[in-house]
Amino acid sequence: MIEVEAATKQCFFEDLHKNDQMTVTYQVGGGGHLDIDFWLADPDNMALGKHIKQSTGTVSITAEKDGRHEYCFSNQMSTLADKMVSFNVHGVIYMGEDDAIAPIEREIRALAKGLQAVKDEQEYIVVRERVHRNTAESTNSRVKWWSILQAIVLFSVCAWQIYYLKSFFEVKRVI
Structure with a gap:
């Protein structure tokens, strides 16, 4: 890396x-x-x-x-x-001619190649998991802040409505 x-x-x-x-x-x-x-x-x-x-x-x-x-x-x-x-x-x-290679050596090479493929796939999965975890954490953070903003707006609108309705029902006398 x-x-x-x-x-x-x-x-x-x-x-x-x-x-x-x-x-x-x-x-x-x-x-x-x-x-x-x-x-x-x-x-x-x-x-x-x-x-x-x-x-x-x-x-x-x-x-x-x-x-x-x-x-x-x-x-x-x-x-x-x-x-x-x-x-x-x-x-x-x-390495030259494959005919000169013993069958056991050919099998060992095939196993080594398969093991390398498994190792590469595991490394790929680790990197993808890290990227997806970062994306999920970022999304979670945005949802949290959006919810906090919505709560602030909701309480502000409620306070304004209470103030407005209260002033609507006040009796105003002209002397």
Whole structure:
């Protein structure tokens, strides 16, 4: 989890070899409108994936060449709000022929991949729960203050009506 300050960007790098696979998943957990810009570029700075003003996203690539791949989270569109971003990077290092891999090793890799998917899903659920809890608390606060305002208006109107009716029934004598 990182905090991307307003009007800044944060970049990260991964050294990949040809045929390596990499997946980046992210979700904005707090700040502003819960959106951020994201892009992933190859060593020649060619964009392999780009998301503009998204709250969640996933980009998967298979490296076509050796080198340092860059992925960035940009909050440059916002001048006030900092963003909290949760992200995961995972991948598969190319190992050559699958025929040479023992069946038990293949099963271990499949289990590891499934375990990673479960872990990613749990992290996603934690972030979504936090966002929903913040929304519910905000709504609760607004309902509370609206109810207090309505009570004040109600008592004010009642006091005014009592005063007005009282003055209506007063006997006014002209001497």
